[in-house]
Amino acid sequence: MADNRTPLLRSLPFIIALSAPAPTMASWSIENDLSTPDKHGLFEIREEARRFISKENAKGLQQWDVLEPNLKTFVPRCAVPLEARWTPKSFGLSRRSVMVICTVALANVAMENWSVHVPVRRKQNVD
Template sequence: MHSRTAALSAVSVFLLTAFANAHATTGIEDMRSNDTVQGLYEIREKAREFVASENAKGEGKWNASEPNLKVFVPRCAVPLGARWDTIRWSSVDKRGELSEHTRRLIAVTCARSVDRAQKWDVHVPVARQLP
């Protein structure tokens, strides 16, 4: 029984190592659009383009981050759009009091996808640059 457990443990370590290496080498640069899926690379680049345009207006300096790597949306049939958006949520503090929170972000938008002409938007986090 001990040799079987050791073999399973070795296989588990191998699989975890292989997964970690594959995940480390697959970055957003490789996540490009294809015929059916909108690439996170293009979504990130649209967010960066939007932030550069907003920064040029002189109303603060922002940096766009990356979209969540788990996001999966159909390919957009029209050019991507972008706009400021805000997410809102509530939490309860230690005293049981409700606290409201907000966070500014960029919504990269698609008005019509290639699959069933659905709309979607992907939120991309932003951070204000310190002066």
């Protein structure tokens, strides 16, 4: 009978290990994904997209809300101020987005520059 329980007992540490990160991940948010000396934070990337959209919204043509960039995005720290502009339609993205651009990343073998696409959506009428 002990033989039947052995596989369950062996898998118990694995099951516990899988559930251990859950509380940590639940407390993570884009608000605390700030830049470090090595990586550029998603918070700052989203804020650059918000500045761009704020200027676009001030033009009064259409009103937009900025959503969150892909939370799996990891880019090296940018050595120059970020830029933002509309993502060209030729990029083939399925939804409208703002392209946040770093033209010079800090010394990094993998990326000399990068861009992150931050999705946007039209604001709902609040009448």
